[in-house]
Structure formats: C-alpha cells, structure tokens
Amino acid sequence: MNTFANLPISRKLMTAFAAVVAVIMVSSGIVYDRLRAIEWAKDRRIHTTDVLDTLQDLKEAMLDQETGVRGYLISGDQNFLEPYHKGGDNFSAAIRKIKDLTSNNGAEQNRFDELNELAKKWRLEVAEREIALMAKPETREEARGLEGSGAGKTAMNGLRAKVDEIDRVERDLLARRDAAQRQAYATAYTMTLVGAAASLFIAVLMGVLLTRGITTPITRMTGAMAALAKGDISIEVPEVDRNDEIGAMAAAVQVFKESIIERQKTQAELAHANRVATMGQLTASIAHEVNQPISAVVTNADAALNWLGVHPPKLDKVRESLDHIVADGQRAGDIVHGIRALAKKAPPHRSRFDLNEAVLDVIALVRAEALRHGITLRTQLAEDLPQIDGERIQLQQVLMNLILNAVEAMSVLDRGARDVQICTKADPAGSVLVLVRDSGPGVDAASIERVFQPFYTTKPDGMGMGLAICRSIIEAHGGRLCVTPNEPHGATFEFTIPRS
Structure with a gap:
C-alpha cells in the first residue's frame, strides 16, 4: 500500500487502468479462443451432418438398385431396371461427394473405398449377371436360381454392414463434436462471467485504492487548508511524508502553515x-x-x-x-x-x-x-x-x-x-x-x-x-x-x- 501511495498520480491511474485492461484482455482472449472452438465445432458438425446425409443418399441408392433388380427378376419387366440404373448413378455421385467431404481424413476415405468396392462386387458378381441371364428367356430360371442361392443377399448384407459401420463412426464423431461445441459454449459463458466479475473486482479494488490514495488525502488536505485559512494553526498537515504529488501539495501546505504562523507572530x-x-x-x-x-x-x-x-x-x-x-x-x-x-x-x-x-x-x-x-x-x-x-x-x-x-x-x-x-x-x-x-x-x-x-x-x-x-x-x-x-x-x- 505504501509503495502504491508513493507512486505519482499518473502512475496510479495507469496501474489501475492496466490492471483492468489486463483482466479484460485475458478473459477476452479465453472467450475468443472458445468462440473459435465453437465455430470449428459448428463447421465440423455441419460437415459430419453432410456426410451422414450423403450416407443416407447411398443407402437409398443401394435400396433402389436392389429393388430394381428384384422386381426385374420377379416380373421380367425391364421397366424395373430404370430404378436400378438410376440408383447406380446416384450411388456413384454420392460416393464422389462423400469422398470429397472426407478428403482430409484417411480413415474415412479407406472406409468409403471399401464400401465402393463391396458395391462394385455386388453389381458385377450378382446384379449384372442376374440382369444378363434375365435378358434371355432360356436362362431366366438360372437367374432366379442365382438370386435364390443367397449370393445377392449376402453381398447386400455386407454392403449394409459397412454402411452401418460408417454411420456409427460418423454419428459418434458428431456426438463428440456436439459435446465439444457445448463445452466451448459453457467455457465461453463461464469466462465471460468470470471476466466480468474479475473486471468489476479489479475496478472496485482500484477505485478503493485510488480513493484511499488520492481522494481521501486530497479531502483531508482541503480540510487542513480550510482550517488554516480560518487561522487555525493547530491543525496538523496530513500526508507530508508521501513522495507523490499529494506529498508535494502537503509540503506546500506545510510551508503555507509556517508562513501563517510567522505572519501571526x-x-x-x-x-x-x-x-x-x-x-x-x-x-x-x-x-x-x-x-x-x-x-x-x-x-x-x-x-x-x-x-x-x-x-x-x-x-x-x-x-x-x-x-x-x-x-x-x-x-x-x-x-x-x-x-x-x-x-x-x-x-x-x-x-x-x-x-x-x-x-x-x-x-x-x-x-x-x-x-x-x-x-x-x-x-x-x-x-x-x-x-x-x-x-x-x-x-x-x-x-x-x-x-x-x-x-x-x-x-x-x-x-x-x-x-x-x-x-x-x-x-x-x-x-x-x-x-x-x-x-x-x-x-x-x-x-x-x-x-x-x-x-x-x-x-x-x-x-x-x-x-x-x-x-x-x-x-x-x-x-x-x-x-x-x-x-x-x-x-x-x-x-x-x-x-x-
């Protein structure tokens, strides 16, 4: 306290200002970092949501292909091949999109490559063979027998298992990013409150110190000067031992008091x-x-x-x-x-x-x-x-x-x-x-x-x-x-x- 009291008034004010600014800067820095984390988590959540939406498109494309092949096998109507071909195009487009979305994630790229390979294997080894056999009346029963052997179902189940695996991974990632965003929000909110409370505390503390170090001594000095002006030389001049401007003022008032005493004499x-x-x-x-x-x-x-x-x-x-x-x-x-x-x-x-x-x-x-x-x-x-x-x-x-x-x-x-x-x-x-x-x-x-x-x-x-x-x-x-x-x-x- 004595060190603070002996500082020049300009330094007292600068110290108080610097203390408040330091608290604000620290709390603002933490809040800014958390806001960046929130923004990053928000982008990642959007990214993961896009991946999940595209994965859903993959599922729907696979279902269209499977439905088209089975309809064609049952009815022999080539109109059922239209959803198969359309589903294949949609699947290819979804694969390309999802690989673009995960281009910076090697593990995800590998999983989608595996999915694409499984899809190609189902099309080449099951779907295309069944369609080719159904194109000739004499081999239609062979096509239906191939479907009845369970080869197509086994391949499709593998595809679905891979899709479900990718879906679980992506949803787990989405949950972690959502938790990170909530945590960032909570941290930012907490730091905002803590920063505001700390700023208020420092401001009040500096106000008390400045009041005790500047306002109160000046008030006492003013009272002493008023008493001296009325001729009361018994008053003791306060703060004469300080080394700041108030001490200089006190020294001047002391000289004023001594001059009054001398004048009265x-x-x-x-x-x-x-x-x-x-x-x-x-x-x-x-x-x-x-x-x-x-x-x-x-x-x-x-x-x-x-x-x-x-x-x-x-x-x-x-x-x-x-x-x-x-x-x-x-x-x-x-x-x-x-x-x-x-x-x-x-x-x-x-x-x-x-x-x-x-x-x-x-x-x-x-x-x-x-x-x-x-x-x-x-x-x-x-x-x-x-x-x-x-x-x-x-x-x-x-x-x-x-x-x-x-x-x-x-x-x-x-x-x-x-x-x-x-x-x-x-x-x-x-x-x-x-x-x-x-x-x-x-x-x-x-x-x-x-x-x-x-x-x-x-x-x-x-x-x-x-x-x-x-x-x-x-x-x-x-x-x-x-x-x-x-x-x-x-x-x-x-x-x-x-x-x-």
Whole structure:
C-alpha cells in the first residue's frame, strides 16, 4: 500500500487502468479462443451432418438398385431396371461427394473405398449377371436360381454392414463434436462471467485504492487548508511524508502553515507595539484614572483617622470609610489590571465574553483623554447582546484605536459639537455590530479604502499602521471593518464580529 501511495498520480491511474485492461484482455482472449472452438465445432458438425446425409443418399441408392433388380427378376419387366440404373448413378455421385467431404481424413476415405468396392462386387458378381441371364428367356430360371442361392443377399448384407459401420463412426464423431461445441459454449459463458466479475473486482479494488490514495488525502488536505485559512494553526498537515504529488501539495501546505504562523507572530508583534504606542498616548489619562481612586483612598483614610480621634470613636463611620477604601483600592487595581493586560505581550487567547463590558473597560481608559480635549463620549449599548467568541484584548485594541483616532481628529476643531458615540447592536445576519461615530472633519471619499492600507497616514507623526492592524484583527475574527462618511461631517467606523 505504501509503495502504491508513493507512486505519482499518473502512475496510479495507469496501474489501475492496466490492471483492468489486463483482466479484460485475458478473459477476452479465453472467450475468443472458445468462440473459435465453437465455430470449428459448428463447421465440423455441419460437415459430419453432410456426410451422414450423403450416407443416407447411398443407402437409398443401394435400396433402389436392389429393388430394381428384384422386381426385374420377379416380373421380367425391364421397366424395373430404370430404378436400378438410376440408383447406380446416384450411388456413384454420392460416393464422389462423400469422398470429397472426407478428403482430409484417411480413415474415412479407406472406409468409403471399401464400401465402393463391396458395391462394385455386388453389381458385377450378382446384379449384372442376374440382369444378363434375365435378358434371355432360356436362362431366366438360372437367374432366379442365382438370386435364390443367397449370393445377392449376402453381398447386400455386407454392403449394409459397412454402411452401418460408417454411420456409427460418423454419428459418434458428431456426438463428440456436439459435446465439444457445448463445452466451448459453457467455457465461453463461464469466462465471460468470470471476466466480468474479475473486471468489476479489479475496478472496485482500484477505485478503493485510488480513493484511499488520492481522494481521501486530497479531502483531508482541503480540510487542513480550510482550517488554516480560518487561522487555525493547530491543525496538523496530513500526508507530508508521501513522495507523490499529494506529498508535494502537503509540503506546500506545510510551508503555507509556517508562513501563517510567522505572519501571526509578526502581526502579534505589530499589535503589541501598537498597543504600547497607544498606551503612551494615554499616559495622562491613565495617571488621571489611577489618581482618582488613590486620592479617594487617601481622603477616606484621613476621614477614618479623624473618626477614630473623637471621644468616643465613631466606629460605624470608621467602618464606612474603610469600605470606601477597599472599593477604591479594587477600582485602582482593576484599572491597573486592564492597563497591564493591554500592554503585556502574550499569545492570543480566544474566549467567549460580553462585548458591552469590553467596550466599557476601554471607555474607562480613554475617558480622561477625551475630556482633556473637550470631547464627550456617549454610549448606546444594546441590551441582551449575545456573547461573542474572540480575542478580547485585540478587539479592545481595535476599539481603543478607533476612539483615539476620533478624539485626535476632533481635537483640531475650533467650534461645533465634539462628541464620539459608541454603539453596539445585533446584526440580523448573525453578527454583532460595533460603531464609532464622530463629528470630526470626516474622511475624504477618495481615501476611504486607502486609510486601511499599511503606511498610509494623514498625521504628520503617524506610522500608518493602526487601521491596517485593526482591519487584520477584525478579518482574523471572521468580521469586516469599514468606514462611511457622516452628514454633514464626521465619519463612522464600524466592524462586525460573528457571534460564534
């Protein structure tokens, strides 16, 4: 099986074809040989039948001769000699014909020569003498006496015995040839069935081998390629150890898998760099967000000390202050944990999560930065939004990039409303939709698709990688990211994520 599997596909097909053709050729050769045997037996049967028919003509000619002589002897009427002479002519013609039919058979020729000699002896020694004696009235009694002596009967009995002997030989030969023909028919029929069954078996066997050797591996390869196209690099590429075209295909798919792994590593590096750069932009905002709970902790701790300093100490107030300290500490810890999760370099990890919670976590980080630029963040989050399956940190990175881009775009406006609206809703097509709508200067219609190209930027100090990374992240999740202009100004960036 391994040898067959490692053959090139063209040789596999040729082997299968050759096996079927070989079986067909062998069975056809045997059937053809038996058909020739049938034809030969048929010709021989016809030949033997002709011999028997001619032999019957000989018998009838002998009977005509004998009847004519006896009629002439009894009645003396020469009209009875006409069947005798006619029978003699017919006998001679039948002898010539039968010897032509058996010209290639020495034994048969000898038997017919013996028959002809016996017939001549009967005519010369009996029939012709009796006819000659009957021609004269004075010798007619002698002719009848010669017939009464039994000489004619003895000679005719010898003739009949020879004819019967030849008839038995010919009928035995006919029976053997008939049996040979039936046997040839049976063999041809059997070989036709056996050949058809063998051809079917070989065809099915070759079909199974070709299915296992070609169709099944290609199907598995297609499945592996589909999984790789969806980003599943855990799939093992099958048939990489084969030496045929499928092995070459498997090697190419393996290279494709390695390139995807390398691309994902590069993408992860870029995404991490982008997150770090984004976090750098949010330094003031992060400091403000962390400072608020810390200041509240200090304030509540000071209040607790004051409540402890009175006489008697108001322990219920101290407990309330301590509860506030715990809550503020947890809030500061949550902020630091979120910042650390965004900033740290870790492999992607998919999980099911609530998109609305992820959106609120991002807004908590960028709110201070927006307020610093005089921009209001508004949310319109759909209730009962289904959970999605994805990489939470990467999707938060996309949302953060879109919000900060909107904030930066509107920071240059001198007047007018400055707000960013973040919306989530369920898409009827089975996805979850996220929109980031701003009231900034918008996007030039001619640049709508170019903004997602790597290294394209409208910022003096921009790298042009943010939106390109965002689109690659969304597409890796099976979604899409696009932008549409708003009326009268502004832009809406929206992306979709499949529910599962």
